[in-house]
Amino acid sequence: MxxxxxxxxxxxxxxxxxxxxxxxxxxxxxxxxxxxxxxxxxxxxxxxxxxxxxxxxxxxxxxxxxxxxxxxxxxxxxxxxxxxxxxxxxxxxxxxxxxxxxxxxxxxxxxxxxAPLRYTGIVDKLKEIIKDKNVYSIRSICSSYLPDWRPNQDYREVYSAKKELGGGVSIDLIHEWDYLTYLFGFPKRVVNFQGKYSHLEIDSEDLSIYIAEYEDKLLELHLDYFGIRSKREVEIYTKEGTIIGDFIKEEISFTSDEKDKINFLANEDMYIAxxxxxxxxxxxxxNNPNSPEHAYNVLKLIKESEKNESINNNLW
Missing domain, CATH: 3.40.50.720 (NAD(P)-binding Rossmann-like Domain)
Incomplete structure (x- = not known):
């Protein structure tokens, strides 16, 4: 080959x-x-x-x-x-x-x-669990500290730090929108607020927050480069209770009496899988689970949500 x-x-x-x-x-x-x-x-x-x-x-x-x-x-x-x-x-x-x-x-x-998060086992299991659930809302977060990403490199010199090279959390952490659209489909409307807010010496955005509207639910997504303690999880709120998928702990847990916890202690690295x-x-x-057409539509969702109209300052 x-x-x-x-x-x-x-x-x-x-x-x-x-x-x-x-x-x-x-x-x-x-x-x-x-x-x-x-x-x-x-x-x-x-x-x-x-x-x-x-x-x-x-x-x-x-x-x-x-x-x-x-x-x-x-x-x-x-x-x-x-x-x-x-x-x-x-x-x-x-x-x-x-x-x-x-x-x-x-x-x-x-x-x-x-789309490596698809290979943790968590995403497909969540898809199976929610297929007969009435989902009210979703909250997803990916928070981590950019200087820790590549320990042997100056974080200020990597592409993530440079907007002109495609850096910034909105695109760098596109994996979150990939699995969210895989689980719930594409929303009918998305608004996004983003910018550079932390002490990090970068010119790309280090914080990006989305609110997405579906026909029957709302979704919140938080992405940042400055979380000292890494957090990557999704909370799915349903009539029966809350389902929590934790990609770092590799587990799914429930607030209802239905189940206690499902562990996905990886047999191998998701990139190898x-x-x-x-x-x-x-x-x-x-079958190809992530075609260029789907990936382009996810990118389009992100880019078009950046074109928010200014909020009317006379609301109050």
């Missing part, structure tokens, strides 16, 4: 390591290329060839991994659409919605956009 990585930063390296693990399990011979813009050898385990010119890219890759900065995704996908039939695209699919997704040939293959499923999609043409 011949693959090519575009971008081998922290997430690209993680995917390469996991790809090598899964390939060994499945007895797949890998030929791994990496397209580079800087001539500094990586010397990564599992990497066979570094390419520094577009002219030297081959024409028949089995998989392209688009793991470079978000603002480069569209041009990378366009450049490689005729050189492969399968792509693994890191989230978010693009940095904005000004691109025409219909310009890309997403056909006759697997084009998957990363995701890579395994992706390779199985490519080999066996399995």
């Amino acid at each position: 011949k693959v090519c990585f575009f971008g081998l930063g922290s997430i690209g390296k993680k995917h390469l390591k996991n790809l090598c693990k899964i390939a060994k399990e499945k007895d797949i011979n890998l030929d791994v290329h990496a397209f580079r813009t800087r001539k500094n050898s990586l010397e990564l385990k599992g990497l066979d060839k570094e390419i520094y010119s577009k002219k030297l890219l081959e024409e028949d890759y089995d998989i392209i991994f688009v793991t470079n900065p978000t603002f480069k995704h569209f041009e990378t996908i366009k450049m490689m659409e005729n050189k492969t039939k399968n792509m693994f695209i890191e989230k978010p699919i693009f940095d904005n919605i000004n691109y025409d997704i219909t310009d890309i040939k997403f056909e006759n293959g697997i084009y998957y956009v990363a 995701e890579m395994r499923h992706f390779i199985e999609m490519v080999l066996d043409n399995k």
